[in-house]
Amino acid sequence: MATPAGDPAAQIPATTPAATESGDLGAPLYIAWQVTNECNLACLHCIEESGPGKAFHDELDHEQASRFLEQVIDLEVPYLSFSGGEPMVHPRFFEMVEYVCSRNGQVKIETNGHYLTPENCARLKALGVKAVQVSLDGATRETFNRMRVRGDFDLCVDGVRNLRAAGVPIEINYSPTRFNAHEIGAAVDLAAQLGAYSFYTGRTMYTGNAVKTWHRMAPEEAQYGPFFETLHRKTEEYRGSMRVYFHEMGLLEELRYRLHHPAALLIVLPNGLVKLINALPFVCGDLRRQSLGEIWGRFQTAWQDPRVARFVDDLAVDPRKTATLHQWVYL
Amino acid sequence: MKLAKYVKFREEKFGGVLFETRSEKVYTLNPTATAVVREIQAGSDEGSIPARLKERFHDTGEAIEREAIAFLAELRQKGLVED
Numbered sequence: 266m267a268t269p270a271g272d273p274a275a276q277i278p279a280t281t282p283a284a285t286e287s288g289d290l291g292a293p294l295y296i297a298w299q300v301t302n303e304c305n306l307a308c309l310h311c312i313e314e315s316g317p318g319k320a321f322h323d324e325l326d327h328e329q330a331s332r333f334l335e336q337v338i339d340l341e342v343p344y345l346s347f348s349g350g351e352p353m354v355h356p357r358f359f360e361m362v363e364y365v366c367s368r369n370g371q372v373k374i375e376t377n378g379h380y381l382t383p384e385n386c387a388r389l390k391a392l393g394v395k396a397v398q399v400s401l402d403g404a405t406r407e408t409f410n411r412m413r414v415r416g417d418f419d420l421c422v423d424g425v426r427n428l429r430a431a432g433v434p435i436e437i438n439y440s441p442t443r444f445n446a447h448e449i450g451a452a453v454d455l456a457a458q459l460g461a462y463s464f465y466t467g468r469t470m471y472t473g474n475a476v477k478t479w480h481r482m483a484p485e486e487a488q489y490g491p492f493f494e495t496l497h498r499k500t501e502e503y504r505g506s507m508r509v510y511f512h513e514m515g516l517l518e519e520l521r522y523r524l525h526h527p528a529a530l531l532i533v534l535p536n537g538l539v540k541l542i543n544a545l546p547f548v549c550g551d552l553r554r555q556s557l558g559e560i561w562g563r564f565q566t567a568w569q570d571p572r573v574a575r576f577v578d579d580l581a582v583d584p585r586k587t588a589t590l591h592q593w594v595y596l
Numbered sequence: 597m598k599l600a601k602y603v604k605f606r607e608e609k610f611g612g613v614l615f616e617t618r619s620e621k622v623y624t625l626n627p628t629a630t631a632v633v634r635e636i637q638a639g640s641d642e643g644s645i646p647a648r649l650k651e652r653f654h655d656t657g658e659a660i661e662r663e664a665i666a667f668l669a670e671l672r673q674k675g676l677v678e679d
Contacts, residue, residue, distance in 0.1 A: 291608055294615055294622060343604035343615045371604060371617045395602065395617050434618070462618075508619075529622075 292340035292561055294529040297348060297543075298333075300358070302535050304351040306377050307414040309482045310402075310440050312473040312543070314591065315350040317415075324535040327357060329553055333537065334361060336557035338368045344395075348375035350535065353385070363392050371395040375438070377416065381424025386431035398436035398465070399425050404451035408444055412482070422459070429460040439466040443481075446488040453499040457507045464503075466496065467512035470544065472587045516544055516587065520577045527568045531560070538593060539564075547573055548593045567596040597642045600678045605633050614676060623676075628653075628663045636677065642668060 307316035378399040403409035406418035437456040537552035549567035550560030602618035612630035
């Protein structure tokens with residue numbers, strides 16, 4: 266028997282599952298499934314260009330989705346997130362969550378918070394979801410409603426309160442814009458007051474709807490200084506009660522790191538295509554034609570494809586290449 | 597003793613991984629640590645685990661026992677197990 270010296274449970278320096286390298290793992294540790302591209306809102310910054318009537322014409326049908334979830338369970342993928350679009354508008358949302366939770370899978374829901382009625386929150390609690398992450402991009406209804414087109418700040422906050430009342434662990438996600446970046450401190454405070462245990466934010470990405478709205482929505486570079494300074498301060502202030510996560514690193518640095526250290530994370534699109542990472546256009550598999558195991562096998566080699574490194578190099582010259590992330594490139 | 601509510605374990609060729617989904621931390625485990633987790637999952641008494649591993653791995657010294665004891669303490673300290 267091998268008896269490696271030192272710490273037997275050597276912790277990979279990770280702040281999120283996405284930061285864990287895929288290495289020799291037999292399956293992903295985390296699958297982020299965009300259940301549908303349909304959404305009740307049409308947010309200015311939405312990287313998926315989701316919105317009313319924006320469901321893909323070829324989204325996984327019931328049988329395909331069921332087969333995918335069976336494989337998630339069979340491969341013992343420990344963590345699955347349901348996102349979108351808005352996952353809660355999917356007609357089989359609860360049925361699918363129940364399937365995974367009842368087979369000992371851990372599920373996180375990423376939602377805009379507009380369907381978090383007391384009844385739905387109680388149901389999520391009963392199913393045993395690990396967490397619900399709510400997008401709350403503003404500490405006031407003025408900024409939130411401006412960014413979340415068709416959105417309602419009060420409804421969203423009430424939804425978070427309903428989660429808390431039901432006892433569902435809460436995470437808050439915040440995307441900065443030029444008109445809400447100054448509220449970051451108040452937004453972190455609001456998240457803590459609402460009972461969140463985690464707060465996530467980072468730089469807003471130039472892709473999806475943001476390409477069309479960038480001129481009126483994107484934070485000025487000068488705003489990021491005080492934005493991150495506040496986050497450093499809030500991290501300390503809430504240490505022990507709420508974790509404040511933020512990615513100060515730009516996208517380019519992140520991608521350069523990933524080229525050599527692919528994360529143990531698969532991004533599954535509503536139509537079953539599997540991306541290397543959300544911030545690249547490259548697709549390494551199709552769940553309608555390949556098994557999850559096969560796709561995981563291709564994942565590592567796909568990262569080594571020269572087109573991936575070339576795209577990242579090109580990003581250094583032209584950061585606006587992220588506008589093409591939805592023009593999928595099959596590896 | 598059992599794995600904490602939000603802790604998932606999966607065996608791998610190199611040993612195993614523990615994934616604490618609440619703090620979102622991942623721990624890679626060597627074969628000794630993996631064997632400890634298997635014992636925990638099987639419901640073995642905490643105090644008996646080091647000796648069981650020593651026997652299973654035919655260890656004539658004390659290395660395995662020491663490693664198992666240290667790992668069990670680490671699991672507790674990191675909140676990865678509960679009673």
